[in-house]
Amino acid sequence: MLDELLAAWIGRQRWFGGKGRPIDEFSIDSDVELTPGLRHLIVAVWQEGSRDRYQILLGERGVLPNRLSHARIGAIGHTCFYDALHDADRTSWLLDGMARNETRSGLRMRHVSGVRIDTAPRSLVLGAEQSNTSLVYGDAYICKLFRRLIPGVNPELEVVTALAARDAPHIAQPYGWIEADLDGVNTTLAIMQEFLTPANDGWDLALASVRDLYASLPQVTAADAGGDFAAEALRLGVATARVHHELASAFPTGVVELHEVKRMAENFRRRLGRAVAEVPALREHVAAIEDAYHRVELLTGEVPVQRVHGDYHLGQVMRTPTDWVVLDFEGEPGQPLAERRALYSPLRDVAGMLRSFDYAARHLLADHPQAEELEPRAQEWADRNRSAFLSGYAEGGGVISAADAALLRAFELSKAVYEVVYEARNRPSWISIPLAAFHPRTT
Incomplete structure (x- = not known):
């Protein structure tokens, strides 16, 4: 009975990765009682021959309060089951368990050595996430629970x-985590870190700057608009370079030899071919894109590689009163853990942030009646902030040589090709944003 309730409920959750496909089989792989009325489940979902596993914090009550009606899963007899991550009366087990380094039937709750966890704050679920669920405890902690579980330690x-062990700046301090064995592999279920307050999301700050520019008189430049973002873009570049330095110091580094560089360019080219077949609007830009990829093939030196962020954009950084902080080092969630841990050129992160500046500049133009008139201002804002970010990256110790510039451009265009396909599939009215990446530019 319970597995039937859960199978019907899980398909409707925003974090469920198999939406739109029938569930062929559903089972409860692990069921651990944490306290009376509170259980931790790991469930397996089979769809089209493949299995995914998810974690659920299952609450049980005789009567479900109105404040939890949105979390209801269903009832069996006189017991109502619900998603207990939304129940602040029950989620203190996360803090308690990590504070005590508790182990319960294979579920291991741990805290970082030397830290003290205050178990008093109550939790609140953040509502913006797609693939995970995060709880904020007062103004002290944020605990991210990975709904879909991938065997292994989360990057x-x-x-x-x-990085915290090195006293590195520009990160949110870790406090604890939850783990269990999945397929015999130590697997991260949740991570708890410092909650940054007061702090502002980089994407929101950038959009506020763009709005100020668009609202200014026509003769006002991006540099003169009240919300100029360039100083922040420069500081962000400095912070990015320092994070890359800390990553290179904390983890192994390597080099990509010339034959592997050529293979990288070939991979870019294959993805381009598939994208053009799906989105014909890309065809007129193929020559320029191919030229950028060819310049990578002409490189004559090895390419340094290291651990990187892997999914770097303005939504992954927060501006505190003192500096920029980088979040979410887990890489692209849809990729295998081995790929997310692999060594890449740090220019991959730089390219991701440069693409994010372009998106911020043009995001507000989608479906805008004056989009054509405002396009030059969007280009001006993007160019100004891209240039400031790159200057900050150099100031922070990041090196971008002439050869690096060719690789950076290829990373950018490869990212933009991916974005074109994504927008064509999901937001066709936004396709002009990544298409603008293929026009000549100054940075």
């Missing part, structure tokens, strides 16, 4: 604990 836990 974010690996990275932030390593």
